[in-house]
Amino acid sequence: MxxxxxxxxxxxxxxxxxxxxxxxxxxxxxxxxxxxxxxxxxxxxxxxxxxxxxxxxxxxxxxxxxxxxxxxxxxxxxxxxxxxxxxxxxxxxxxxxxxxxxxxxxxxxxxxxxxxxxxxxxxxPVLNLEGGTSGRIKKPPEDDVIRWLDDQPPSSVVLLCFGSMGSFEAVQVKEIARALEQSGYRFVWSLRQAPNETTKVPRYYEDLRTVLPEGFLERTDGIGKVIGWASQVELLAHPALGGFVSHCGWNSLLESLWFGVPVVAWPMYSEQQINAFEMVLELGLAVEIKLDYKNDLYNRMVETVIVTANEIESGIRRVMEDGSVRRKVKIIGEKSRSTxxxxxxxxxxxxxxxxxxxxxxx
Structure with a gap:
């Protein structure tokens, strides 16, 4: 387009x-x-x-x-x-x-x-269900993450993944970490470093301890996984996945519906706020963290607010505990495959x- x-x-x-x-x-x-x-x-x-x-x-x-x-x-x-x-x-x-x-x-x-x-x-839906992304090097699957998911109960894990350009500053990362600890839910978190003037795109952390709260990795050992790159399709397809904190890129939303995984909407840039509005308020197929959040790639004059741990935790709890949204997503997922x-x-x-x-x- x-x-x-x-x-x-x-x-x-x-x-x-x-x-x-x-x-x-x-x-x-x-x-x-x-x-x-x-x-x-x-x-x-x-x-x-x-x-x-x-x-x-x-x-x-x-x-x-x-x-x-x-x-x-x-x-x-x-x-x-x-x-x-x-x-x-x-x-x-x-x-x-x-x-x-x-x-x-x-x-x-x-x-x-x-x-x-x-x-x-x-x-x-036109989807790439093989994983990987066109035009980029296809990285190997996170085998240890998949093995870990294999040991988790069905629909018990929340995935946090924010697309190819999704990243946060350190203060927001700490709020997400606190929310995950407070919620008590199992999680897989794809975490990348915010771009700087040199890189322009998100980067991988060499040492996650430099950005996460002290002791977070030790306290959540066995409960969650913090990774860099994620094969989003492969993770969403796993039966252990029960919720998806997403930037609401349209492809990600279609993938979540295809696999019947309800979304917690946390839009960032481009048309994602409109997508989130549609999924949450128009169609009732997602819950929100903050529909008007902007972490803007195009307009640096737009202020980026800090979403609190309590707001994030609330969204995670709702997506994992609201059976009505989950049922609606499952129905639409079946229709997306039959259409x-x-x-x-x-x-x-x-x-x-x-x-x-x-x-x-x-």
Whole structure:
């Protein structure tokens, strides 16, 4: 979806353009709605994003709090990129979205009923269930962690993993550690060092004791594992996993649903706040730690607050103890697997997409 400039190349050769939108239908609708508010209603989106209010967005049933507006719309420079992308999306023949009808029914229906938007085909979930990440070295699985999980009861372990760019400063790391100790739950924690001016990306700690509270590793020995890189898919697939503290990247959310593991939402950057809002408040498929948290890669002017150990512990307890959320996630997980096989909604949507392609190239 960040390659919309290729539409110009396609136009030059008189080729139809199709876009694969890697986030959800709700966020697709949000992106297009922001562009409508700007171009048709002359609204100042940056100013709106800093107001303490709510605004209706067609792809959501509930009004969207402006506090969960993604950070790219909070600065003029990055907002221009969002708006440019939205305008180009309206030019294509169709948009494929990495979602499925049973998950985002209202959002997909809303997009499909808007004649100013190209046809939208939900073809998800599109997932890499083999682990590893495209474009990066595939690291070996954490065999000792898997062996440790093998010895744990079903649905008893909480995973903390924050994506390829997720990291925290030392003061926040200590709050997370205290929360884990206070909760008493078993855990696997993928912990990496915050980037600096030189590295720009998260790094691995050479010695975890330099950042964790004194004695933490000794006190939690046998209860939890603190690791660097994590094969998130492999861990989520393990029956011992009972909860997932996540940054709410769309792929991570789809993976958690696929494996039936409920999420504790702790969004950080990009569209993750919107994703968290949708999962927690719109769909009731997750619990929250802090929906409006921002650990911003794009706008360093956005203040990063410290989330307390008590707030984190509360989220962990709710995800591990709330049976209603777990049941809903299990049901959606089953639907996510059935939707991509013959007879499923995404299977049928993909077939319709193929027919669309044939019509436009013949």
């Amino acid at each position: 960040f390659c919309t400039s290729m539409i110009d190349v396609a136009n030059e050769f008189n080729i139809s353009s199709y876009v694969f939108f890697t986030s959800g239908a709700g966020f697709l609708g949000f992106t297009l709605h922001i562009q409508t508010l700007t171009d048709d209603e002359n609204q100042d989106i940056v100013q709106l994003s800093y107001m303490d209010t709510e605004t209706p967005v067609p792809t959501f049933v509930k009004p969207v709090p402006t506090k969960v507006f993604p950070s790219p719309v909070q600065s003029r420079e990055t907002l221009d990129l969002v708006l440019s992308t939205a305008r180009r999306l309206r030019e294509v023949k169709a948009i494929m979205v990495n979602s499925f009808l049973e998950l985002e029914t209202h959002a997909i229906d809303s997009l499909s009923s808007d004649n100013t938007i190209p046809p939208v085909y939900p073809v998800g 991509i096989i013959e007879g499923g909604s995404s299977y049928a949507s993909f077939d319709s997409l193929i027919q669309d392609l044939i019509r436009n190239v013949s």
